[in-house]
Amino acid sequence: MAPKTPNKKGTAVVTKKQNQEKTKQALPVSEEVAATNMENMGHPEIYPLVLTTKTQEIFNCRVDEDVTDKQPYKLIKKADIIADFINRAAVSDFYPVKKLVQEYPGDELLLVYDKDFKYGLNFYLVSTEEAKENYLKSPEEQEEQEEPREYKEPSPEDTYIYKPPVSKPWVSLGSEKEIEEETVKESTKPITYMISRKRGQFGAPFKFSDQNASSVKDAYIECTAYPDKNFTLKHLEKEVGMQVIPKVNDTSTQTRWVYPKNATTQYYPREFSEEEKETIGQSKPLIDFLNNMSISVEIALQQNEIMNTFIDDWKSLAEDEGTFGDKTDTHLKEYQSFTDLHNLTEKMITCVSWHPVIYGLIAVSVAVRFSFEERVQFSGKLLLQPSLILFWSFSDPIHPQLMLESPDDIFCFKFCPNDPNIIAGGCINGQIVLWDISAHAERIENIKTGSTRIKKATLKPMFLLEPESNKETMYIRHCAVSSIESGHRKVITDIHWLPGTFEINRMGSVFENRSGISCQLVTCSADCTICFWDIRTQRTTTQQTDKKKEEVIEVPFDVPPTFLHLDLSWKPLCRLRLSKSETTLDHCPTKVSLNDDDASYRTQDKTLPPIKVVKAGESPYYNLEGGMANHLKPIEDFCTKFFVGTEEGEVIYTDWKMERDPDTGRLVPKKPVSLYAVHDGAVHTVQRSPFYKDIILTVGGWNIAIWKEGVMSGPLLQSSCAPKRFTSGHWSLTRPGVFYIGREDGNIDIWDLLEKTHEPAQSQSICITTITYIKPWTFSAKQQFLAIADFYGTLHILEIPWTLSHPSTNEAASMSHYFEREVKHLEYVEQRRLIREQEKKEMQLEMEKKKTKTYKKSKEVMDAELKADYESYLELEKTILVNLGLFKVQEKKSYMDI
Amino acid sequence: MTEVEETLKRIQSHKGVIGTMVVNAEGIPIRTTLDNSTTVQYAGLLHQLTMKARSTVRDIDPQNDLTFLRIRSKKHEIMVAPDKEYLLIVIQNPCE
Numbered sequence: 003m004a005p006k007t008p009n010k011k012g013t014a015v016v017t018k019k020q021n022q023e024k025t026k027q028a029l030p031v032s033e034e035v036a037a038t039n040m041e042n043m044g045h046p047e048i049y050p051l052v053l054t055t056k057t058q059e060i061f062n063c064r065v066d067e068d069v070t071d072k073q074p075y076k077l078i079k080k081a082d083i084i085a086d087f088i089n090r091a092a093v094s095d096f097y098p099v100k101k102l103v104q105e106y107p108g109d110e111l112l113l114v115y116d117k118d119f120k121y122g123l124n125f126y127l128v129s130t131e132e133a134k135e136n137y138l139k140s141p142e143e144q145e146e147q148e149e150p151r152e153y154k155e156p157s158p159e160d161t162y163i164y165k166p167p168v169s170k171p172w173v174s175l176g177s178e179k180e181i182e183e184e185t186v187k188e189s190t191k192p193i194t195y196m197i198s199r200k201r202g203q204f205g206a207p208f209k210f211s212d213q214n215a216s217s218v219k220d221a222y223i224e225c226t227a228y229p230d231k232n233f234t235l236k237h238l239e240k241e242v243g244m245q246v247i248p249k250v251n252d253t254s255t256q257t258r259w260v261y262p263k264n265a266t267t268q269y270y271p272r273e274f275s276e277e278e279k280e281t282i283g284q285s286k287p288l289i290d291f292l293n294n295m296s297i298s299v300e301i302a303l304q305q306n307e308i309m310n311t312f313i314d315d316w317k318s319l320a321e322d323e324g325t326f327g328d329k330t331d332t333h334l335k336e337y338q339s340f341t342d343l344h345n346l347t348e349k350m351i352t353c354v355s356w357h358p359v360i361y362g363l364i365a366v367s368v369a370v371r372f373s374f375e376e377r378v379q380f381s382g383k384l385l386l387q388p389s390l391i392l393f394w395s396f397s398d399p400i401h402p403q404l405m406l407e408s409p410d411d412i413f414c415f416k417f418c419p420n421d422p423n424i425i426a427g428g429c430i431n432g433q434i435v436l437w438d439i440s441a442h443a444e445r446i447e448n449i450k451t452g453s454t455r456i457k458k459a460t461l462k463p464m465f466l467l468e469p470e471s472n473k474e475t476m477y478i479r480h481c482a483v484s485s486i487e488s489g490h491r492k493v494i495t496d497i498h499w500l501p502g503t504f505e506i507n508r509m510g511s512v513f514e515n516r517s518g519i520s521c522q523l524v525t526c527s528a529d530c531t532i533c534f535w536d537i538r539t540q541r542t543t544t545q546q547t548d549k550k551k552e553e554v555i556e557v558p559f560d561v562p563p564t565f566l567h568l569d570l571s572w573k574p575l576c577r578l579r580l581s582k583s584e585t586t587l588d589h590c591p592t593k594v595s596l597n598d599d600d601a602s603y604r605t606q607d608k609t610l611p612p613i614k615v616v617k618a619g620e621s622p623y624y625n626l627e628g629g630m631a632n633h634l635k636p637i638e639d640f641c642t643k644f645f646v647g648t649e650e651g652e653v654i655y656t657d658w659k660m661e662r663d664p665d666t667g668r669l670v671p672k673k674p675v676s677l678y679a680v681h682d683g684a685v686h687t688v689q690r691s692p693f694y695k696d697i698i699l700t701v702g703g704w705n706i707a708i709w710k711e712g713v714m715s716g717p718l719l720q721s722s723c724a725p726k727r728f729t730s731g732h733w734s735l736t737r738p739g740v741f742y743i744g745r746e747d748g749n750i751d752i753w754d755l756l757e758k759t760h761e762p763a764q765s766q767s768i769c770i771t772t773i774t775y776i777k778p779w780t781f782s783a784k785q786q787f788l789a790i791a792d793f794y795g796t797l798h799i800l801e802i803p804w805t806l807s808h809p810s811t812n813e814a815a816s817m818s819h820y821f822e823r824e825v826k827h828l829e830y831v832e833q834r835r836l837i838r839e840q841e842k843k844e845m846q847l848e849m850e851k852k853k854t855k856t857y858k859k860s861k862e863v864m865d866a867e868l869k870a871d872y873e874s875y876l877e878l879e880k881t882i883l884v885n886l887g888l889f890k891v892q893e894k895k896s897y898m899d900i
Numbered sequence: 901m902t903e904v905e906e907t908l909k910r911i912q913s914h915k916g917v918i919g920t921m922v923v924n925a926e927g928i929p930i931r932t933t934l935d936n937s938t939t940v941q942y943a944g945l946l947h948q949l950t951m952k953a954r955s956t957v958r959d960i961d962p963q964n965d966l967t968f969l970r971i972r973s974k975k976h977e978i979m980v981a982p983d984k985e986y987l988l989i990v991i992q993n994p995c996e
Contacts, residue, residue, distance in 0.1 A: 271928075271940040271943075271944065272926070272927075272928050273928060273929070273936075273940070274928055274929075274930065279930055279931070282924070282930050283902070283904050283930060283931060284902065284904070287985055287986075288904060288922070288930070288985075288986060289903050289904060291983045291985065291986045291988070292903075292904055292907045292908070292922070292988065293903075293907065294983075295981040295983060295988045296907050296910070296911060296988070298967070298968055298981055299911060299979060299981050299988060299990055300910075300911065300914070302968065302970060302979050302990075303911070303914045303915075303916075303917065303979070303990065303992055304914075306916065306977060306992055306994035307914065307915050307916065307994070310994055310995055312972065
């Protein structure tokens with residue numbers, strides 16, 4: 003028997019030689035060979051066989067009949083094979099695998115037709131059940147023996163069912179050893195240290211000091227250098243280049259090298275002389291050049307004139323940044339109103355002024371509502387009552403904070419622009435009154451903190467209150483009054499502080515003001531004079547005060563001595579009489595507007611240094627020295643002209659500088675530059691615009707007029723007559739085209755020149771009686787107030803809404819354009835008038851000429867006619883005489899005969 | 901009036917023109933309507949700038965040449981018309 007080759011199933015192995023017994027020619031079968039399996043090919047269960055045709059017939063596995071390509075296998079029963087063994091014994095083709103068959107566990111064996119002779123013979127037998135099953139399940143693919151085709155996985159069903167992966171227990175393959183080796187383990191337990199220090203030693207001042215390292219041991223560790231034999235090499239050979247050169251010497255020194263450097267250069271530009279310029283100017287190349295270039299230059303100029311291409315349209319489209327409050331709200335809102343309830347006589351408010359520094363403080367001057375006769379009648383009663391200027395604060399509407407006393411009713415007053423503790427007022431009797439409230443300045447500054455006092459006051463009923471009891475509302479006496487004889491004779495209608503930039507001497511010439519503060523006043527009064535006053539001591543008056551020392555009146559102790567030198571002896575510096583030249587009547591000025599007059603408004607401007615409330619004792623007014631006009635520098639080119647409004651309704655533009663009258667040698671005021679009778683009633687407002695220095699608003703009677711300084715032909719704008727008389731007016735402080743006019747029926751008209759110029763833009767009713775004074779004031783960008791004083795003594799404070807206080811983006815530019823246009827219009831009117839006059843003259847001349855011409859002509863004609871007549875007569879005479887023979891015709895001899 | 905004067909006067913009468921000047925090739929002013937120091941300053945500076953501008957244009961393209969130079973600043977516009985021998989400088993305030 004052939005040697006057994008082991009296989010997994012342990013079935014008997016038959017050698018290959020037994021396969022030789024296949025052909026019909028009987029081969030010499032001498033030995034039994036064992037069947038070989040295809041273990042050497044990797045399939046130990048495959049046993050190749052040769053089946054003869056006879057065997058094929060027996061088992062019904064004939065090639066191409068029972069066993070085809072499509073079904074290359076046949077299941078053969080084991081019993082049949084065993085029967086065949088018995089029948090044909092060694093001839094049976096299955097004889098080599100006899101043992102295998104006998105030991106086969108199952109009933110049927112699988113016989114496969116090996117068409118391609120893969121295993122060497124035409125059939126093979128599958129020996130294991132498993133393989134048989136496998137084969138049967140995938141009949142075609144499983145037989146391919148080249149290599150197992152992985153892509154033909156046996157899938158008995160057509161559809162693939164997804165089997166989720168089932169977790170299997172982990173089988174260790176030795177990888178955990180590697181991981182163990184690689185992990186880092188703490189070999190020892192970590193040691194913890196706790197370091198502490200006393201708290202007090204933290205932050206203690208330390209001191210570092212130096213120490214020498216060599217002196218202290220262990221202070222340093224050094225690695226000394228040592229010669230290492232490994233690195234020492236002896237240089238035995240060296241290549242060096244040699245060259246012969248002349249002897250060279252190298253030395254060096256250190257020197258300071260000074261080299262000249264340009265610090266400055268002074269030069270003058272190269273210029274041509276006049277002749278050269280002329281010659282070049284006439285040269286042909288220049289003419290050609292200009293002719294050529296001027297075209298393109300003019301194109302460029304015109305481009306710019308047509309349109310500004312660099313305008314950012316988005317920016318100019320935008321309105322103001324953001325409006326605060328309602329845009330449609332243009333109504334003045336009532337904020338507060340003040341009435342003096344203590345004094346019982348009927349009073350009217352004559353003048354209103356906001357405190358220039360302190361928020362919410364406003365001063366009013368009150369006067370009794372008497373006419374002249376009534377004043378005379380009740381003069382006794384009036385003497386007992388003090389005339390007051392009341393200081394009201396927003397925090398207390400009932401009690402005035404301060405009351406300034408004056409000898410008589412005040413009709414106008416002003417805060418000093420440099421020191422708001424000094425107030426100058428003009429009385430009805432022609433005196434100027436000065437107050438100094440520096441001592442009470444702190445009190446009125448801290449008015450807001452006095453709110454607790456108000457609470458106490460409201461507990462008591464009003465008639466129990468006395469003015470002095472609950473608060474220290476004090477009567478402050480005036481500190482100086484002007485001289486009665488040498489001052490004004492009648493009521494002072496207007497008073498202004500001259501700005502601190504210049505001062506005036508007795509002649510009216512302007513000098514620079516060294517002290518920088520306002521120390522001069524100008525007043526105008528109903529006695530037809532305008533006076534300039536100086537509040538400093540005058541040298542001339544000191545002599546007189548020596549004489550008057552005995553008569554000095556005891557001054558109460560609480561009056562500050564600021565203006566003591568002026569008291570009762572104050573004379574005007576210079577006096578101007580506004581006289582009309584022809585008649586003896588003079589102009590009666592009611593209001594004056596000087597050049598830089600509205601400095602008090604400008605203090606709200608940020609560019610000027612802000613005024614601080616000066617503490618008592620620090621005011622510069624305490625140490626004034628005057629009368630030094632000789633040493634001061636005169637200011638050239640100062641415009642000394644100013645506007646005056648009169649009681650007759652005229653607006654006069656005149657000069658305050660006096661000139662010497664050539665005849666009398668006295669100082670005489672100049673004649674007014676221009677005079678216009680524009681208003682129907684007394685002019686009560688002459689005011690410069692806070693935005694334009696040369697635009698003046700005059701309000702009087704029933705109309706208003708706007709003037710431009712320098713334009714002599716007339717007002718820029720003159721409104722038509724209003725139904726009610728205008729009694730007060732004021733420019734708006736923030737909008738260039740807006741002004742407020744108060745009427746005698748208690749209404750306020752708000753004019754907006756950009757909106758309408760023929761009538762007010764808005765009208766609002768404030769009170770029931772005549773409005774006597776309007777004064778706006780700005781506290782912040784969002785809060786602007788309008789103080790309106792009326793005839794019955796009530797002061798109304800109204801808040802100006804955003805739309806009226808905030809100017810639009812190009813309002814200033816539009817207003818200046820408007821004024822320019824008006825000026826041009828006036829010029830145009832003037833020119834037209836001239837042209838018309840011209841035309842008229844021409845027409846008249848023509849007429850005259852015509853007349854004279856006809857006259858002349860007739861005369862000539864007549865002469866000619868006469869002459870002709872005469873000649874014809876002569877002729878006639880001649881012919882008659884000739885006919886009569888009486889006339890001897892002289893023979894004309896020709897010269898030729900002679 | 902000479903032609904030169906007429907042309908300059910015409911240019912000067914345009915709206916917004918602040919000053920006009922004619923400068924020669926070296927930067928020396930020949931005719932001007934402004935005061936001397938301003939003229940000299942403008943002439944010197946603009947002459948250098950024109951040279952620079954012209955050389956820039958020609959460096960980029962040698963066939964090209966500078967015909968007109970307009971400098972627009974916040975306040976006004978300076979127009980320079982260069983030529984081989986002269987420069988015409990006009991300063992205009994374009995905005996209203």
